[in-house]
Amino acid sequence: RKLVKQSNRLMSDFFIELFSEEIPAGLQSNSRNVLLENFQNLFEEKKILFKKSSSFSTPNRLIILFEGLSKEIIQKAEEIKGPNVKAPEKAIEGFLRSNQIEKKDLLKKTLEKGEFYFFKKASSKINTIDLLQEYTPIILDKLQWKKSMTWGNYNLSWARPLKSILAVFDDKSLNFKFHHLIASNSTFIDKEFEDKKKIFKNFKSYKDFFSQSGIIIDHVLRKEFIVKEIEKISRKNNFIVEPNNKLLDEVTDIVEQPNILVCKFDQKFLNIPKEILIITMQYHQKYFPTFDKKGKITNEFLVVANNKDEKGYIKMGNERVVEARLSDAQFFWEKNKSQNLVKQVSKLKNMNYFKGLGSYFDKIQRMRKLGGMISDELLISKDQVELSASICKVDLVSDIVGEFPELQGIMGGHFAEVQGFDKEIALAISEHYQPVGLDSKTPKKPFSIALALTDKIDTLVGFFGINQKPTSSKDPYALRRSALGVIKLLIDNNKEFKIKDLISYSTSLHKDQGFIFSNESSQKELSDFLMDRLKYYMKEKKIRPEIIEASIKAHGLDHMNKIYKKASTLSGLISKVIGEDIITSYKRAYSILESELKNTDLELSNTTDPGIFKNDYEKNLFKKINEIRKYFTNIGKDENYRETLEILAGAKKATSEFFDNVKVNDDDKNIKKNRLELLQMLCRTFDNYINFSNIEIKQ
Secondary structure, eight states: OBOOOOOGGGEEEEEEEEEESOOOHHHHHHHHHHHHHHHHHHHHHTTOOBSEEEEEEOSSEEEEEEEEEESEEEEOOEEEEEEETTSOHHHHHHHHHHTTOOGGGEEEEEETTEEEEEEEEOOEEEEHHHHHHHHHHHHHHHOOOSSOBOOTTOOOOBSSOEEEEEEEETTEEOOOEETTEEOBSEEESOSSOTTOEEEOSSHHHHHHHHHHTTOOOOHHHHHHHHHHHHHHHHHHHTOBOOOOHHHHHHHHTTOSSOEEEEEEOOGGGGGSOHHHHHHIIIIITOOEEEEOTTSOEEEEEEEEESSOOTTSHHHHHHHHHHHHHHHHHHHHHHHHHTSOTGGGGGGGGGSEEETTTEEHHHHHHHHHHHHHHHHHHHTOOHHHHHHHHHHTTGGGGSHHHHHOGGGTTHHHHHHHHHTTOOHHHHHHHHHTTOOOSTTSOOOOSHHHHHHHHHHHHHHHHHHHHTTOOOOSSOOTTOHHHHHHHHHHHHHHTTOOOOHHHHHHHHHHHHHHTTOOOSOTTHHHHHHHHHHHHHHHHHHHTTOOHHHHHHHHHHSOGGGHHHHHHHHHHHHHHTTSHHHHHHHHHHHHHHHHHHHHHHSSOOOOOSSOOGGGOOSHHHHHHHHHHHHHHHHHHHOOSSOOHHHHHHHHHTTHHHHHHHHHHOOSSOSSHHHHHHHHHHHHHHHHHHTTTOOOTTOOSOO
């Protein structure tokens, strides 16, 4: 899409600014990208060349810039093919209409497939400015906001009320109307005082003007400025600000004149759990909490203000806001931490979980029993797992979780610790919603694994049972996340569970409570869903598709960790000598077997007869196969997959010498059969890892 060399006098810059009331941060990024892409598509379709394209935004301004855009398009003369001369009259009329011509303008040409109408289109010159004036309103109308509004008596739907359109090409103002607004070469220069307007002939003068006013139009430069300022202030004050790109993107899009302020709150609030402090500052106030060199949270925080704060009013206002929120949080914390968790379990009877799945009390009763089954596999205390399941949802009735819903589970862990429960139980409760995504932390302690797995299996079984499964576009109950959580709990902890048995037992626990599942195929569908999520997980880990398929075919649902580890290890070695040796050995044997068995009625037995071997090459291969088989017989649950692949690769010498010196398709049918059985034995031995037949050495 970039421009080939062209004279500068034939090129110019096009930029458009859409000024509105403040657009929420979450809507800016998508609209910038979509609008830019729509203009790029237009220019590509119309064969208009340009050097560079960019999009920018501030809270009030959405800006698109094209540099070095061709001023005119020369359309060469061409013959446009139309319908067959025998086509229905309607088709011919449609062709005439779309090209704005009459039937007398048509000529006929005979082609291989018959006689067709053609139209000779003369060469023409189109001025880009005319095209921009025609198509810009259409492109603006096509912009779909995730959330939008209408205002006044206007039909226009925009993220926030749109107040002006500045549109300039080649230092000239574009002349077009978009709903109730008329494009011009001027814009509001002060968002607070909308009577102040200024004319801009080009983007350079526009950018320079706002730069002199301290406004950074380019959101990328604005973000870089904020990062550098935070780093500078952190060094000066000897504290640490943990990276948080999501928060950084958000504050970048809510300011245009960033100014970083160091603020403080009363040290007494450091006695409440740090998660409350962090969530209050980051998610509710968009502040950056700070930490000392040991990782402990401090009472200082950073605010990205939108103006200079010469009199200190902005700092004072932000400190007052955070003090008020933390005072509420401290009150709830002091009140809730002393309320006995066990005595509050009965309150969950009045808290609905989901229609058809009962209350949260019903859920934890199921979790107690399911957790007991999981504890047996982990060889940990059944009573402790049942206790943690009983109280893990009690924080949902607390004031603090009502105020900060994001802290569910985490606050339950704090309550349990304060009330003297074992640290392992408190940790299990705080972590039982984890992991929540591909890169999120996975619980590692046995009680934490048991409780997190119990919660996710119960959720998945219940929702699949009542037919509330994810669709291709929607997953309102985050079941994909729950399934991924199950997979990560197994893989990250190198564990295998009898998942099918857990699904079956969980299904019976729902039925024991009187909940009837409308989906009779729920267990199979959930099993397939989990395997599908495992495929997705492996794909995200850059494992090749054919290795994913082969590993999944080799093992079932109860071996998800094994499936992943085998695929991951092979994927890492496939392009190295080990991988090449394995695939070469296997493929040579497999292709001969496939070819011979396809064209004959020959039936091979599961063994081979060493008594009729004719040479050492057969004997050596037979010996090597038996060594590998012995290895597979002796390996237990703790198989070292790299070691297995190295052993398989070690068969390369014996297989190569066999193929180089032995004629498999011997004239003696018994010898031929025996040699084919030897090759079959080789392939089946390799199949103990996975079936390598569809795996290529290189992609």
